[in-house]
Structure formats: structure tokens, C-alpha cells
Amino acid sequence: xxxxxxxxxxxxxxxxxxxxxxxxxxxxxxxxxxxxxxxxxxxxxxxxxxxxxxxxxxxxxxxxxxxxxxxxxxxxxxxxxxxxxxxxxxxxxxxxxxxxxxxxxxxxxxxxxxxxxxxxxxxxxxxxxxxxxxxxxxxxxxxxxxxxxxxxxxxxxxxxxxxxxxxxxxxxxxxxxxxxxxxxxxxxxxxxxxxxxxxxxxxxxxxxxxxxxxxxxxxxxxxxxxxxxxxxxxxxxxxxxxxxxxxxxxxx
Ligand SMILES: CC(C)=CCC/C(C)=C/CC/C(C)=C/CC/C(C)=C/COP(=O)(O)OP(=O)(O)O
Ligand SMILES: O=P(O)(O)OC[C@@H](O)CO
Ligand SMILES: [Mg+2]
Numbered sequence: 358x359x360x361x362x363x364x365x366x367x368x369x370x371x372x373x374x375x376x377x378x379x380x381x382x383x384x385x386x387x388x389x390x391x392x393x394x395x396x397x398x399x400x401x402x403x404x405x406x407x408x409x410x411x412x413x414x415x416x417x418x419x420x421x422x423x424x425x426x427x428x429x430x431x432x433x434x435x436x437x438x439x440x441x442x443x444x445x446x447x448x449x450x451x452x453x454x455x456x457x458x459x460x461x462x463x464x465x466x467x468x469x470x471x472x473x474x475x476x477x478x479x480x481x482x483x484x485x486x487x488x489x490x491x492x493x494x495x496x497x498x499x500x501x502x503x504x505x506x507x508x509x510x511x512x513x514x515x516x517x518x519x520x521x522x523x524x525x526x527x528x529x530x531x532x533x534x535x536x537x538x539x540x541x542x543x544x545x546x547x548x549x550x551x552x553x554x555x556x557x558x559x560x561x562x563x564x565x566x567x568x569x570x571x572x573x574x575x576x577x578x579x580x581x582x583x584x585x586x587x588x589x590x591x592x593x594x595x596x597x598x599x600x601x602x603x604x605x606x607x608x609x
Pocket of ligand 2: 565
């Protein structure tokens, strides 16, 4: 039976009520267990809305241990953010089922999904079908290199909006605009606004959002959920500023 309230419902509520949200991306390659315990203590003081867990490569072997730690010490919903069907180990609450619709590589449009489908079906994870758009950010990112796809041009909001619309028409429930980990330039306000004006899905934006000002600008342009990875991994104290920026942003 479908639960009364799902993770997807929580994303839709952000969109509908203008309640902006912060997701912290935990790349298993960037966190030790001690580092994660430190971050969890900070999150207790400065609550966040979601943890996304994943990386483009995942060289370390402790993803499952980090997830167990998260589930043991926090009630923040945990979503797997897999770059490959190899990276599905839990425990978690849900999974961003990405289809890389900015690219034309069938492996990341449907191939990985076919391989993963039986395991995902058996996992009990809530699956959130997500139109995933990589956007050019001034330098090649691991995600575009590893997926063998060209990112969307930074200065073409119309292509992003049309791509997101096609994803929505195909039934994808979330839209994720990602400039990629460590992007030099985040997704532009013009592109966020164009996508926001075109699709009704909740809109997640990430990549290179490493200052409070950039977070505020992405939210003001229409992001419902902003994602911070590197800056918090490098400087956990930034969490407080990120949470403050998101909590002080209201829907325009
Ligand atoms: C169906 C399943 C199981 C997976 C879908 C796989 C797809 C379509 C992935 C999209 C392409 C891709 C490579 C996405 C990367 C997503 C991700 C985990 C980004 C976070 O990692 P970063 O922090 O950007 O990367 P680094 O490893 O460079 O730090
Ligand atoms: O690490 P950063 O640059 O914050 O990017 C986060 C995320 O959106 C990348 O997938
Ligand atoms: Mg990373």
C-alpha cells in the first residue's frame, strides 16, 4: 500500500508552499566516519531537509557504513544519488532515479535503469524519477566525463527549459539542474527561471553553490531545493550559513 506521505510529496510541498529546502550532498569519497559524526552534530544545531548520498565514481568502500551512521543518528531523509547501478547499497529512504536527459547516451537514459530495476524493485526504496540535466560550468566535470555526455550550454536557458519539459511529459517527477561538483559557475539565474516557468515539477539545483549569496540567488530564481556538496565537505562550519540562507529565502 502506498504510504500516506512520501518523499515525493515533501518535494511537491516545497514547490507548492514556497518552503525552500537544503540538501547536503555527501560524497562517500569525501567523508570519513569521524567527519560524518562531526557533521551530524552540526546538523542537530542547524537542521537540513535532505541528505543526498553519492559520487560520480565512489572509490571508497564505506558507503553502506556511512549510510548506517546517518540512519542511526539522524531523522533527516536520506536519498541515494547514484551515478551507476553499482552504487545502490543502503540503508536509505529513497533514491533519485536519474535519467540523464541533457545527454544522448542511452546507457544513462535507460541502460543503467534496466540493470538496476530488479534490485530497486526488491529494495523497498521510494524511487523518485528525476530528469537530470548537466549544465556546462566552465570546466569539464567528473559527471559529464564519466557519463560520456556533453553538458547543456551555460547560456541557453531555452534548451534547458525544453529539455525539462520533455522530461516532465515523459513522466519524470523532479527536475535537477546540476552544474556538477565543484563547478566554476553555478547554473545561471536565467536558466533556473526559464525551467521554473516551464515545468510544474519541483526543481533541484546544485553544483558550485559555495556561498550564501549563490544559494540565495538560485532560490530567488526559482529553485525549490538547493544542493551543497564540496563547500560543506571542505568546511563543515559553512553548514550554518547555508541553512540560514535557505531559511531566509521565501518564494518570489
Ligand atoms: C538507474 C541508476 C541506478 C542510476 C542512474 C545513473 C545515471 C543516469 C546517472 C546520471 C549521470 C551521472 C554520472 C550522475 C552523477 C550523479 C552524482 C552522484 C553526482 C554527485 O557526484 P559529484 O560530487 O558531482 O561527483 P564527484 O565524484 O566528481 O565529486
Ligand atoms: O559539490 P558541489 O559543487 O556543491 O555540487 C553539488 C552537486 O549538485 C553536484 O552533483
Ligand atoms: Mg563530489
